[in-house]
Amino acid sequence: MPRPIIAPSVLASDFANLQREITMLNESEAHWIHVDIMDGMFVPNISMGLPVVEAIHRHAAKPLDVHLMIVQPERYVEAFRAAGAANISVHVEACPHLHRNLQQIKALGCRAGVAINPHTPVQGLADVIGDIDLVCVMSVNPGFGGQKFIEHTYRKVQMLKQLIVDAGASTLIEIDGGVNLQNARRLLDAGADVLVAGSFVFQAPDPKAVIRDLAAV
Ligand code: DX5
Ligand code: ZN
Numbered sequence: 196m197p198r199p200i201i202a203p204s205v206l207a208s209d210f211a212n213l214q215r216e217i218t219m220l221n222e223s224e225a226h227w228i229h230v231d232i233m234d235g236m237f238v239p240n241i242s243m244g245l246p247v248v249e250a251i252h253r254h255a256a257k258p259l260d261v262h263l264m265i266v267q268p269e270r271y272v273e274a275f276r277a278a279g280a281a282n283i284s285v286h287v288e289a290c291p292h293l294h295r296n297l298q299q300i301k302a303l304g305c306r307a308g309v310a311i312n313p314h315t316p317v318q319g320l321a322d323v324i325g326d327i328d329l330v331c332v333m334s335v336n337p338g339f340g341g342q343k344f345i346e347h348t349y350r351k352v353q354m355l356k357q358l359i360v361d362a363g364a365s366t367l368i369e370i371d372g373g374v375n376l377q378n379a380r381r382l383l384d385a386g387a388d389v390l391v392a393g394s395f396v397f398q399a400p401d402p403k404a405v406i407r408d409l410a411a412v
Contacts, residue, residue, distance in 0.1 A: 197388075198410060198411075199379070199383055199387065199388060199389065199390050199409070199410065199412065200226045200227060200367070200369075200388060200389040200390070201224065201225050201226055201227075201389075201390055201392070201406055201409050201410045202225065202226065202227040202228065202229040202260050202369070202389055202390065202391045202392075203220055203223075203225050203228065203229060203391075203392055203393070203396045203397070203402075203406060204229040204230075204231055204340065204371075204391050204392065204393035204396075205217075205220075205228060205229065205230055205231075205251065205393075206229075206230075206231040206242060206340045206393050207340045207341070207393035207394045207396065207397040207398065208397050209397075210243075210247075213247075213250065213251065213254075214254050216397070217251055217254040217255050218254065219402060219403060220255070220257065220406075221254075221255065221256040221257065222403065223402070223403045223406040223407070224403075224406050224407050224410045225257060225406050225410075226257060226258075226410075227257055227258050227259070227260040227281075227282070227389070228251065228255050228257050228258070228259050228260065229260045229262060229371070229391045229393075230243075230248055230251060230259055230260065230261045230262065230280075231243075231262050231264065231340075231393075232244070232248075232261060232262065232263050232264060232265060232275070233264045233265070233337075233338060234264065234265035234266060236265065236266045237264050237265050237266045237286060237288075237289050237337075238264045238337050238338035239338050240338045240339055245271075245274055245275065245278050248261065248275060248278040248279060248280065249278045249279060251279070252278060252279025253279075255279070258281035258282065259279050259280050259281050259282070260280075260281065260282040260284075260308075260369075260389075260391075261275050261280035261281075261282060261283050261284065262284045262308075262310060262331060262371065262391075263275070263283065263284060263285050263286070263310075264286060264310075264337045264338065265289065266289050267289070268283075268285040268286070268289060268290065268296065269285075269290075269292075269295075269296050269299060272285070272296075272299055272300055272303065272305075273303060276303040276304070276305055280305055281305060281306060282305060282306040282307075282308050282328070282329060283300045283303075283305045283306070283307065283308060284308025284309060284310045284329060284331045284369075285300070285308070285309060285310065286309075286310045286311070286312070286337075287309050287310070287311050287315060287319065287320070288311075288312055288315060290309075293309065293323060294323050294326065297309070297323065297326045297327060298326070301326075301328075306328040306329055307326070307327060307328050307329070308327070308328060308329035308330070308331055308369070309323075309327050309329070309330050309331065310330075310331035310332075310333060310337070310371070311330065311331070311332060311333060312333050312336065312337065313333055313334070313335070313336060313345050313347070313348075317330075317332075317351055317354050317355040317358055318354075318358070320355075320358070321358055321362070324358060324359060324362045324364045324366055325362055325363075325364045327364070327366050328366060328367065329366065329367045329368075329369055329389070330355060330366055330367070330368055330369065331369045331370075331371050331391075332348060332351060332352060332355065332368060332369065332370055332371065332387075333371055333372055334348040334370050334371060334372040334373055334374070335371075335372030335373050336372075337371075337372075340393040340394050341393070341394040342372060342373055343373055344372065344373030344374065344375070344378055345372075345373070348370065348382070349381055349382065349385045350385075352368055352370065352382060352385040352386050352387055353385045353386060355368055355386065356368060356385065356386025359386075367388040367389055368386055368387045368388050368389065369387070369388065369389035369390075369391060370382050370387045370389070370390055370391065371391040372391070374390050374391060374392045374395060374409075375392065375395040376395075376405075376408055376409065376412065379409055379412040380412050383412065390409055392405075392406075392409060395409075396409075
């Protein structure tokens with residue numbers, strides 16, 4: 196059984212000690228560093244912008260997995276690439292021209308990701324699944340860390356996995372929101388490849404131990 200990719204979300208970290216937090220992630224068994232960008236428009240919250248991503252990138256020894264929760268993401272993907280993003284995920288709900296957006300991200304040399312809100316059916320991705328490197332399945336409504344995991348996600352991941360297999364694609368499935376040691380195994384069994392975890396990691400007394408446990412699930 197392949198091991199999951201673990202992507203701790205720095206949204207839940209101590210922003211006043213960001214360098215220390217990134218150093219901790221560098222020393223941990225985390226594979227990617229998940230960075231949540233919120234614009235106060237697509238989601239009702241504002242998180243961080245380009246200078247903070249640049250600062251994280253200066254210290255990070257692992258790829259930055261940038262999750263854009265913003266309207267018109269095509270205006271910013273190039274800048275996030277320049278700031279150090281390795282993966283860039285845009286929300287399908289913010290992209291009437293998703294196919295074009297995916298090509299734009301790939302042309303920059305990034306992994307192209309598509310995030311989908313809890314109400315968005317996976318079937319809407321069928322015609323572009325071969326162009327998607329990563330689907331970020333939101334298991335909470337985007338905008339805030341620390342929310343309760345939505346149970347329907349298991350079923351959704353199974354359907355998405357089937358869609359990927361049927362298309363002969365190699366798209367990775369990432370789960371974002373409310374991930375913890377209670378739901379991780381079931382998510383992987385349903386077909387997940389990447390687990391994002393924010394508060395479960397950073398609110399733990401020993402974040403590195405939690406990352407190790409998630410990686411070993
Ligand atoms: C939510 C973000 C998530 C968030 C996850 O809008 O996309 O990445 O940081 O945080 P937890 O793991 O606390 O739900
Ligand atoms: Zn996220």
